[in-house]
Amino acid sequence: MWSRVLITVILLAVASxxxxxxxxxxxxxxxAGIPIAVVPFQWSGEGVQPANLREVISLDLNRSGRFESLPKRDFLSRPHSLTEIRFKDWRLLKAEALVIGKLRSIGPDQFEVRFRLIDVFKQKQMVGYVWKVSRSELRSxxxxxxxxxxxxxxxxxGAFDTRIAYITVVKTPSQGLRYLLQIADSDGFNEKTMLDSKEPILSPSWSPDGRILAYVSFEGGRSTVWLQNIKSGKRAEIASFEGINSAPAWSPNGKQLAMTLSRDGNPEVYVMTILGKKLQRITRHTAIDTEPAWSPDGRYLVFTSDRGGKPQIYRVLASGGRPERITFQGKYNAGASYSPDGSQLVLVTNQGKGYRIAIYDFASRSIMELTRSQLDESPSFAPNGGMVLYATDSQNRGVLSAVSADGRVSNLLKFREGDVREPDWAPYNR
Amino acid sequence: MAGRGGRRAFLMRGGFLSVVIHLAIAGLLSISLGWSGTVKLRPAPQKQVEPIKAIAVSEAEIQEKRNQQLELEKKNLELKRRQKQEEEKLEKIKKQQQAEAQHKIEQAKVKKKKADQALAAKKKKEEAARKKKLAEKKEREAAAKKKQLAEKKKREEAAKKKQLAEKKKHEEAARKKKLAEKKRKEAAARKKAEAERKRKEELRLAQQRQEQIKNEASEALSRYSRLIGNKVSQNWIEPPSYKTGQTVLIKVKVSARGEVLSAVIVRGSGDENFDRTAIAAVNKATPLPIPLDPRFFEYIKVFNFLFNPDSA
Structure with missing residues (x-):
């Protein structure tokens, strides 16, 4: 990404x-990533430390693409307090910032975490925090x-302290395929199963307040849109019309769901009020219109339609109206969703080299590919817009990956087993 | 100081003189006091005259006694005669004595008169003498006073003269000193001006030399600026928070080997993070590839970086 350097020399003509x-x-x-040194936290307590905070922090920072966590083997010293810092050691490593901290056992299932961020060149602490938490909260x-x-x-x-939802498909010898609706921390750890089904589960979608998941389940033998509370686990059907009920998407105010229904014969985009289940049909076309997504201001919906012969992205007022085509570049553009600032879309594109994740920029009307693989799908922005989470194929297995919004850095999220598909990155609120 | 010392000496002399004069006046006073004391004269002593005594006798004795008496009478007569004689003699003596006494009184009177006269004369003489003396004293005093006055005047005049002379002397000395000082100053000024001229000339030459070095240094640094800029650019991780129009001006101080000694914000962007990345970039780029000619160091040890992404 190194590009041309333009240098101007100004010789100020001063009298003296x-x-x-x-x-x-x-x-x-x-x-490039900001070089940062994260020193292993000092553990004081019995046994092994209950969480490797340096690793959690380092992997988060690296995954974002905005940082380059320097390898600890290069560290010349390992300070844990301000007085122990020898700034020269870190200037030599060209670390712009230094992270030091302590993890201390202070009672049964109680830990104190101390953390300081230090500007190496100003030789000054930028911030410092202390928390008292239980073991299960340490990664958070x-x-x-x-x-x-x-x-x-x-x-x-940052958007590291957020969650993701996804579908895992597990093969079991006795029961055949099992479909799991799961949520986890943004790095894939701290996994929880919300629903376990023999029938396919599709398209999980976070409510704007992060408390409810909407998804499609085939558990009744046909597609139904469900809402499920994350905390209580309670769930309810919201759409189970004749035909297809799919691709639910929350409006930014959390009061409506856009979805694809074929109740009128052909898959069309509808908007339903959550209270009252009042439906409004948005698209009317003989082609397939699906995968609706809201603009952050709630004014627009984008959706995928093959009305032009190939799947492309269209935009329509959320109140209905005449859709306009957005994407023209490439033979396939689908599954779009908005960036948090509304200036971009993330989508799946095929420009002839496979299905890849790309960014469409409204201002330049151009598509920039973020990934280099063949079978990428279901992209969604992190709530800060800095990263994109998507599903891809790794050794014939579905896995999740995160790529920085500039495409420079991508990292696979490690999952223990199964095919992982259809991820959705949760909003900030939990 | 000298003038004040002289005046003190002068006052001491005047003091001494006045003491002398006082003593002289005191002497005169004690003499006139002796004169005013009274002199008393004693009268001469007088001579005393003794009386004669008679004795009685019996008949037989009367005869006898008569006889005796006769005798006695005779004797008495004789005695009487004698007595008378004696008395006469006495009288005579008395008279004589009286006469003598009278004479003596007369004589004493005369003598007294004479003494009185003499005394009077003496007194008169003395008075005259006293008067004369007084007059003389007065005269002397007047003369002394006159003399004193004259002396005083003389002294004053002398002092005045002396003062004047001293003043004149001082003035002369001051004038001479001033003149000398003026001459000295003029000489110093000439010398200084000459030195200044020389110094200025040397400075001008030195400045000329330095200007040349400075120009060469600027030129060299300009040639190197692409290298320096490249190194900083390669270390600058552009801030994602950057907004159009923001710039950061940083002043750097480098060592002779190009090591960044300090990098400080001269004018920030308003975005703390942009400022931070610029400072970090300059620090991470150390050592900067500056021209290493030691003559140039003075002119390239401080320079600026302007981070201005808009003009890229």
Whole structure:
């Protein structure tokens, strides 16, 4: 990503010759991760430390593409407090920032986490925090720390302390295929199963407040849209019309669901009020119209339609109206959703080299591929817009991957077993 | 100081003189006091005269006694005669004595008169003498006073003269000193001006030399600026929070080997994160590839970086 450097030399013509100061202009930097040194946290307590916070933080930061967590084998010292820091050690590594901390057992299932972020060149602490938490919350604290670092060093909010939902397909010798609706932390850890079914489950979608999942389940022998409360596990059918009931998408205010229904014969996009289940048909076309998604301001819906012969992205007012085609580049563009700021779409494209994740930019009307693989699907933005979560194929197995929004860095999320598909990144609220 | 010392000496002399004068006046006063004491004269002593005594006798004795008496009478007569004689003699003596006494009184009177006269004369003489003396004293005093006055005047005049002379002397000395000082100053000024001229000339030459070095240094640094800029750019991770129009001006100080000694924000972007990335970029780019000619160091040890992504 290193590009042309333009340098201008300005010799200030000042009356006094001694005061002419040379100014070198820097017009371009590099797109790279900020080098950061995360020192292993000092553990004081019995046995092995209950969580490897350095690893949680480092992997989060690296996955974002905005950071480069320096390998700990290069560290010349391992400070845990401000007075132990030898700044020279970190300047030599060209680390812009240093993370130090302590993890201490303070009671039965109670731990104290201390963390400091230090600017190596200013030789100053930027922030420092102390938490008292239980063992099960320790990884979450690691994500919170990564978020704080992200905010401090990039000026943008981090999205590490968030969750994802996805479908896992497991093959069992006795029961054949099993479909699991699961949620996990943004790094794939702390996995929980919300629903376990012999029939397919599809298209999980987070409500804007992060408390309810909408999804499609075939458990009754045909497709039905369900809503399920994350905390209580309670669930309810919301749409089980004749034909297809699929692709639910929450409106930004959480009061409506857009979805695809074929109750009128052909798959069309509808908007349903959650209270009252009032339906409004949005599209009317003999082609397939599906995969609706809301713009962040709630004004528009984008959807996939093959009315032009090939699947492409269209946009329509959420109140209904005449759809306009958005994508023209490539023979296949589908499964679009908006970036949090509304300026971009993330979608699956096929430009002739396979199904890849790409960003469509409204301002430049251009599509930029983010991935290099063949079978990528179901992309969704992290709530800060900095990363995209998607499903891909790895050694004939469905896995989840996260790529930075500039495409520079992508990382597979590790899952223990099965095919993992159809992920959706949750909003900030939980 | 000298003038004040002289005046003190002068006052001491005047003091001494006045003491002398006082003593002289005191002497005169004690003399006139002796004169005013009274002199008393004693009268001469007088001579005393003794009386004669008679004795009685019996008949037989009368005869006898008569006889005796006769005798006695005779004797008495004789005695009487004698007595008378004596008395006469006495009278005579008395008279004589009286006369003598009278004479003596007369004489004493005369003498007294004479003494009185003499005394009077003496007194008169003395008075005259006293008067004369007083007059003389007065005269002397007047003379002394006159003399004193004259002396005082003389002294004053002398002092005045001396003062004047001293003043003149001082003025002369001051004038001479001033003149000398003026001459000295003029000489110093000439010398200084000469030195200044030389110094300025040397400075001008030095400046000329330095200007040349400085120009060469600027030129060299300009040639190197692409290398320096490249190194900083390669270390600059552009902030994702960047907004159009933001720039950061950073002043750097480098060592002779190009090591970044300090990098400080001269004018920030308003975005703390942008500022931070720029500072980090400059620090990470250490050592900067600056021209290593030691003559240039003075002119390239401080320079600026302007981070201006908009003009890319």
């Amino acid at each position: 010759p001694a005061r002419a100061v040379l100014t070198i202009e820097i017009n371009k930097g590099i797109e 604290i690691g994500h919170k720390i990564a978020d704080i670092i992200h905010k401090e060093l990039t000026g943008l909010r």
